[in-house]
Amino acid sequence: MPDHHGHKLGQIQGRTAAEANDQIRAAPVPNCSMTRSAYVAVVTWFNEDETMNYAAIRAQVRWQVAAGNNIMCEGTNGDFSA
């Protein structure tokens, strides 16, 4: 049964999953592989008024990179609702 866009179930924007995969293979996302590494789910630094403390965030990222870690943001540790 077509949905409200006229697509049938099992189709992606009118294409089947197999057709969608073929298109993805033809135009892969560059440099999206992640090798064996550690990513720190960074916290978000706030000023007292709960605005973002960008200077401290930059310092935190540099601290992590200097230690040899990678960064992941907007996780549970990052007060993602912010």
Place this chain on the structure above:
Amino acid sequence: MTHGEKIQLPEEVVHEVAGQVKVIVNAGCPARTQNHIDPETARVLAQHLNIAGIKDSGGSTETVSEYLRVAEEVGGSVVYCAPDHLVHWSLQQGCAGVISGLGNVAPQVLAAIMDGLNKGDTAVADVAQLVFAGLRKDLYALGFPPAMVKRALYMMDPSVGLSRQPALMPDAAQDAAILEKHSLT
């Protein structure tokens, strides 16, 4: 739907959602979402080329092992592990990487685990992992882990600010004792 009820995710829905974005790493975090991504569901997800892999936050070594088996069988899919007491174990099993919360507080310890592993020095990685797991046990025993991570950082550097509410505010004396025990003050 009742709490803990198993959800059967229609394969068509998976492909419909995945077809709209470029790269997804599915996140299994039952402690926060009350939903567990079943390994067989992970198999369905892994077959879509826009889905790069899965990150497990559940802490079950059995589940991680099953995800790894699925990833190997499907091919082109990776598994990331989040619980900080499983960094060394998960990478030895074949996980592509780890996502760490505790690394905010002790980045050098996390890096030491990785360095030991990548250089083949498992003894160094083992020692660093024991330190990491001990800190995790002591710190997370006091409250909601993300809030405890931020609280520990706050004790080390108040400029991090506080967790946004509603986050439980732990006892400062307890925090200080833990940080001192782990040489983080």
